[in-house]
Amino acid sequence: MNEKHETLNFAFRRIHEVIDPWVEGNPTAIALRDKRYRLTYGELATATRDAANQLRQLGVRPGDRVMLVAENCAALAVLVLAASVCDAWAVVVNARLSPREIDNFIDHSGARRVLYAADVSQDAQAHAQRAGAVASAWPYVGELAVGPLNDAAVPEPVSHSSRDQVAAMIYTSGTSGSPKGVMLTHANLLHMATLSRQLRQLSPLDTVYGILPMAHVVGLSSQLLGSLACGCVLRLEERFSPEALVSALREGGLTLLLGVPAMYARLLDWCTHTGTSLAGHGLRVIATAGSPLTPELKQAVESAFDMPLQNGYGLTEMSPTVAQTPLGVWRKDCSVGLPVPNVEIRIADAAGNDVAQGSAGELWVRGPNMMKGYYRDEKLTRTVINAEGWLNTGDMARQDSDGALFIVGRTKELIIRSGFNVYPVEVEQVLNSHPAIVQSAVVGRAVGGNEEVIAFVELAAGVAVDRDELISYLRNRLSPYKVPAEIRAMARLPAAPTGKLLKSEIKQLAAKEKDERQALL
Template identity: 65%
Template sequence: MTSFSSGPAAAPTRIHQLLDSWVHTQPHALALQDPGLALSYLALKEASESAARQLADLQVRAGDRVLVVGENCAAIGVLVLALSRLDAWSIVVNARLSEREIDTFIAHSGARRVIYTCHVSADAQKHAQRHGALAQSWGEIGTLWVGALAREVQPEPCSPEARDQVASMIYTSGTSGAPKGVMLTHANLMFAAASARDIRGLGPGDLIYGVLPMAHVVGLSTQFLGCIASGAALQLEPRFSPAALAQALAQQGVTAFVGVPAMFAKLLDWAREQGQALQAPALRFACVVGSPLTPSLKAAVEVALGQPLHNGYGLTETAPTVAQTRIEAPRRDCTVGFPLPGVQTRIVDAGAGAEPAAGGVGELWVRGPNLMKGYYRNEALTREVVNEEGWFNTGDMARRDADGALHIVGRSKELIIRSGFNVYPVEVEQALNSHPAVVQSAVVGRTVEHNEEVVAFVELVSDAQPGEEAMREYLRERLSPYKVPSEIRFLAQLPAAPTGKILKSELKTLALQGRTPL
């Protein structure tokens, strides 16, 4: 177990040590709460130490991977810090994922144990039951379900260096449809946490409303660890509700909220439906992440909340933040702001191999202490996206203002971002193509206000008529809810080039001409 230092001067080398200075200076200040549990900084430290001992009793070793299946709750935060104490890797996954996805992550990671937060998630309960997990008391954080020990798996090598030791692994689907396990080191996550603290001006007395899933990088690094690095308090919610957010802003003293654009749009819709103005007397920082911000949404939110709506940009591979607008200098446009101090960016004209002229568009490349260690068990893919000089090709298209602010103008990959979640078309296509009535399929994104939708085009075998809803039900058994297409359109034949390659450009045009989404 990693040694604990109570002195405020020790430089942290592990994410759990972000607690140390606050345990020393404000032990009884609120650190973490969910609807059923509140933990002070001292209580969080003690709970994570107790959980680390329990994990060790469950034969979790340094270098082991441990999957946590659940939804936002204080227990997940405790487990992440406890696993850090053991030098084990935490892998938080959303319980709302399909059986296939959860099982794929367990197999790919070689998880030593799987733990389920069934007390906040009926979906976690279903996964726990089908895996034969058993309920176990975990002291102050309550009852968690624990899966069987995978005796055959081997631990990964460990390092005392924060830049080398993996703290967490986050899964994101790849363009091949296979899972990508993004290895984030302690140094990666502590850099992201400190950057969130400094750029957003977070500190003791702040209350952060945390509805972004901790299974995703923003929820884990800048929301949870950013809070712990700041001495602030984090209010965790398992799922987003505009009514709950409105109530928290109005009555609970929330000072900071980060969400995807769709959350802000739904908050405004709720207020209109209720016929009442939003109240946020303590709010001083609001920011969008995960999807493009539109000028109309930015303007509407700023009027409704009486605060600037900030913007940022990042990826799972960059832990996540690359750029962020500055709290002391809010922007009127929709730029994602300036690169974080210590993060280098360059824009590359793919054809010329050099940065285009001022204002020109090219691929965005990133290098810095936020960059992942690599993709787990996939060195070839890591080398494909990170060159020998340490530059990571984001696959996104960007331009730079004269003052250095970045604008993301598109994606060179086929990635669809739906309500902040990444959807790779090939994964949906693979699920569609597994249906016996499907000859082939193609999936594209369709931009709607503040969001993107998934649209599928399907070519059926002769005389097959499964129907759209039946096809959607088939996909629900194989995909996460956010990956299930908003519209499924059946065509006699998909448009194709002479080579047989499906012409997705034509399908994108058809998608824009589509009927009103379901």
């Protein structure tokens, strides 16, 4: 459904090379800053070389996996680039994960070494202590804890080609089921770095607010590598808080804010309760990705910032971007935009046939940013990528006549209520439009050979809502079979560090009796 484009030509072979033009042309320009360090492009190059040498001294070989347990900081950025210099794989893991999840990833990846940013993150420090990691000094980025050498680690084959050599591995699960290690090549990530310049017009004049965790693909590719490839300043933040963001905006200099809908919802809620205005923010671009955007939240964000909110769609397996709305375009709907250059899409029915334009179907994609595969799971890789190289996203989508793409739900999340299809995102959009609700999650629950709709809601601070009033609100906006049979309020919905809601955990909660964290409305 999208005409094929010619493959982009990359000027680089490895991801660490994206800083070279700025090292040569403007070495004193700031590249990275966090709460403790500020590195120029020249210093970043030196820090990367030193860290690569230190990794080699720690026994890291080409083809080895190096696991980095951390939260956003300059040290983590340096280690990702240093692993590239060594032709090792950077396996970035968020320190806020549980010990069981971390251990699963260590075992599955066969990491040669595990490094912990223990002086940045208390969670990383706890993991380091449990592993018996030893603190050591690293030039320019402070102290890191180094785990024991894994003598049993076997290096993977190394390729000169950027299209074959893996640069990073991102885990997409671990809270339940077996870990899925998505292998992203240097070419995959370099493609995304190139798109950052094309789609967001990034330049050395920009300062990017780096709040998205580098353990997730947007934080690693678009945020880190996209910023460095364009000579930007990347201001790294460990965790999101509305206060910190507003403080950074008032300090001045920020030009790009990339977040997830839940982050914007919390920001607006905080601004409402503190009487804070976002006027005079100085941003050139505000963008969102990672989860569905509701019309109400989109309108509220655009009103608060007085500028269009750029929306997009992607997945880890695509490094991640598939579609994105153009800069500066005000849309009233929540389209995720047009397919980005070089990415092809098709929307198919259950039999694999293309659907009519405007109809919903399963979204298939392919392009140069598509993953190499799932690590140590060729069977699963073949399950999602067919013989023609198309990847099944598992998402339901439709495409308008102007090419705009709309995501209508997840294939696996589809609820069939009395023979009728219920897409959770539609119910969530209506729930989220209620002034008392910050965000919601809708899942199905099996009951008597049928499915019922169960909703979980996070209420605005200090706000209560009457159940009958909310049900009436929903009935006026939804078909009867789409109205939730049960609505539960929680102080915080289960979410990943990015703010993306964890539907698998929420579905498990729906199957259980309510506990002390939940209240039936």
